[in-house]
Amino acid sequence: MTEAGQVLDIPFADAFAFDPSPTWAAIRESDRPVVRVRTLTGSHVWLATRYDHVRLILSDPRFSRAAVVADGAPRAGVSRPLSNTLPTTDPPEHTRLRRLVSGVFAPRRVEALRPAIRELAGRLADDVAAAGQGADLRQLFALPLPIQVICSMLGVPYADREAFREWTELAYSMEVSERARVESAMGSLVGYMTDLVVRKRIAYRRGAHGSVAVAGAATKASHDADAVTARGGDTDAVTNTVTNAVTDTDAVADADTGVVGNTATDGVAADDTVAATGTVTTAVAGTDTVGTAVADTDAVESAVAGGIRDSAHDHAEDTGGDLLDELCRTALTDDELVAFALNLLVAGHETSANQITSFVATLLRDPALWDRLVRDPGLLPSAVEELMRVTRLSDVGQLRIAKQDVELGGVTVRAGEGVMASIGAANRDPRVFPDPDTVRLDRAPNPHLALGVGIHFCLGAQLARIELGEALSVLINRFPRLRPARPIEDLAWRRVLVSGLAELPVLP
Numbered sequence: 001m002t003e004a005g006q007v008l009d010i011p012f013a014d015a016f017a018f019d020p021s022p023t024w025a026a027i028r029e030s031d032r033p034v035v036r037v038r039t040l041t042g043s044h045v046w047l048a049t050r051y052d053h054v055r056l057i058l059s060d061p062r063f064s065r066a067a068v069v070a071d072g073a074p075r076a077g078v079s080r081p082l083s084n085t086l087p088t089t090d091p092p093e094h095t096r097l098r099r100l101v102s103g104v105f106a107p108r109r110v111e112a113l114r115p116a117i118r119e120l121a122g123r124l125a126d127d128v129a130a131a132g133q134g135a136d137l138r139q140l141f142a143l144p145l146p147i148q149v150i151c152s153m154l155g156v157p158y159a160d161r162e163a164f165r166e167w168t169e170l171a172y173s174m175e176v177s178e179r180a181r182v183e184s185a186m187g188s189l190v191g192y193m194t195d196l197v198v199r200k201r202i203a204y205r206r207g208a209h210g211s212v213a214v215a216g217a218a219t220k221a222s223h224d225a226d227a228v229t230a231r232g233g234d235t236d237a238v239t240n241t242v243t244n245a246v247t248d249t250d251a252v253a254d255a256d257t258g259v260v261g262n263t264a265t266d267g268v269a270a271d272d273t274v275a276a277t278g279t280v281t282t283a284v285a286g287t288d289t290v291g292t293a294v295a296d297t298d299a300v301e302s303a304v305a306g307g308i309r310d311s312a313h314d315h316a317e318d319t320g321g322d323l324l325d326e327l328c329r330t331a332l333t334d335d336e337l338v339a340f341a342l343n344l345l346v347a348g349h350e351t352s353a354n355q356i357t358s359f360v361a362t363l364l365r366d367p368a369l370w371d372r373l374v375r376d377p378g379l380l381p382s383a384v385e386e387l388m389r390v391t392r393l394s395d396v397g398q399l400r401i402a403k404q405d406v407e408l409g410g411v412t413v414r415a416g417e418g419v420m421a422s423i424g425a426a427n428r429d430p431r432v433f434p435d436p437d438t439v440r441l442d443r444a445p446n447p448h449l450a451l452g453v454g455i456h457f458c459l460g461a462q463l464a465r466i467e468l469g470e471a472l473s474v475l476i477n478r479f480p481r482l483r484p485a486r487p488i489e490d491l492a493w494r495r496v497l498v499s500g501l502a503e504l505p506v507l508p
């Protein structure tokens with residue numbers, strides 16, 4: 001469909017709408033299904049659209065994820081991905097990191113969270129009912145559900161959600177004109193997580209008997225991160241600075257508390273950029289011990305969330321803590337811990353929140369689908385898989401860098417070149433999925449790639465399936481006659497890397 005040698009801009013001009021751009025299918029069905037595209041930061045990369053090619057790119061070790069964070073590497077979005085996370089490492093680093101968390105996210109362990117997630121979904125459905133006609137299902141239901149779950153599992157205060165949501169939205173923006181704000185938001189996210197990690201690591205070393213002075217030291221870390229961000233430094237600079245602060249703090253915490261107090265106070269007084277991150281600073285200053293910090297959530301984090309935390313960590317009775325507490329005890333460096341935790345926080349809510357919204361929107365767009373699920377809830381497991389297949393999370397693709405020359409769909413991807421695997425396009429490949437644009441709630445088999453494949457297969461796959469299944473189950477029971485308050489096609493789509501509807505007003 002493209003002229004030989006023509007380079008398309010990605011995201012395509014008609015991206016960020018409910019239906020995928022027709023360009024995806026046109027490339028996939030052409031005789032040149034792997035094409036050159038230019039990302040919004042000007043990187044030239046290959047784009048793969050067919051199922052077999054996408055599957056290969058995601059799972060073949062000749063394609064690297066670690067290389068996407070190298071200097072000068074092509075980029076899919078505006079922000080630079082954080083190093084040292086699961087999605088940005090190759091073996092053996094990836095294997096080491098994944099082993100640290102695979103137990104907590106193992107299907108059997110996660111299954112134990114189901115009752116608490118169901119109860120939480122029920123409470124959030126109450127909020128939707130209370131809001132009445134026009135209630136925004138995304139704000140009231142789809143966002144708080146996974147945020148509360150991942151906050152509880154990780155040990156991130158739910159009370160901080162407004163702040164980290166705002167930063168996440170900006171940090172992964174696909175508006176290239178927003179570059180300065182994007183970098184600043186990424187710096188804020190890193191600073192926020194550093195505060196948390198500092199407090200937890202110090203508490204671990206002190207046996208959870210922190211002091212105001214210790215909390216002050218954490219504020220110093222936040223201050224340093226903010227100062228770097230305010231100077232327009234890039235994410236790596238921020239990470240390095242906060243990491244140094246973490247390391248310094250660790251060292252001082254082992255020494256004399258008074259010294260820590262002075263250092264922290266000087267640091268805070270010297271620069272009022274700290275005030276710019278009110279939430280972080282307040283959270284730190286108001287917290288004397290980690291125990292308080294973890295418990296310092298607002299009334300919304302209820303016994304339900306406590307149930308999630310208890311179920312997730314019943315294996316760790318000796319700590320009584322959460323996943324972050326556990327990771328603090330590992331040999332992860334401070335750098336790794338901050339990036340790792342941030343990745344889990346963002347990947348753990350952004351994805352499911354979008355998918356819950358998109359699932360409901362897809363069903364309501366053709367109310368016969370909603371009504372069928374209401375009549376036959378036994379279809380829920382296959383419906384979840386089918387809805388994962390048809391709803392896309394990204395209007396670009398998963399980026400990898402070729403480590404050697406690879407023949408792919410009639411082109412040679414040269415070593416060092418970037419290649420994007422479009423899961424959304426692959427999931428509608430008619431070679432694998434008959435009648436791919438039709439939603440069949442009972443489709444079987446359904447070997448979709450929505451959760452990836454290979455060593456980077458979604459860590460939260462089972463958690464996501466439970467959240468999505470329980471969310472739909474609660475909604476069809478509570479609101480059997482649910483309808484959209486506005487035509488689905490008219491609803492705005494968020495221009496971010498992990499994309500989806502900006503709102504979903506409904507008539508409950």
Ligand code: HEM
Nearest residue numbers: 086087347348351352355398450451452456458459460464
């Ligand atoms: C419907 C919801 C979700 C979808 C569609 C989804 C999708 C994906 C996909 C496609 C990948 C592979 C990316 C690649 O190979 O480049 C992935 C990886 C990942 N996902 Fe999910 N995800 C979802 C929910 C979650 C949740 C709830 C978590 C919770 C922590 C999570 C954590 C991760 C992590 C950490 C990775 C990286 C794994 C690795 O590189 O080893 N995801 N996800």
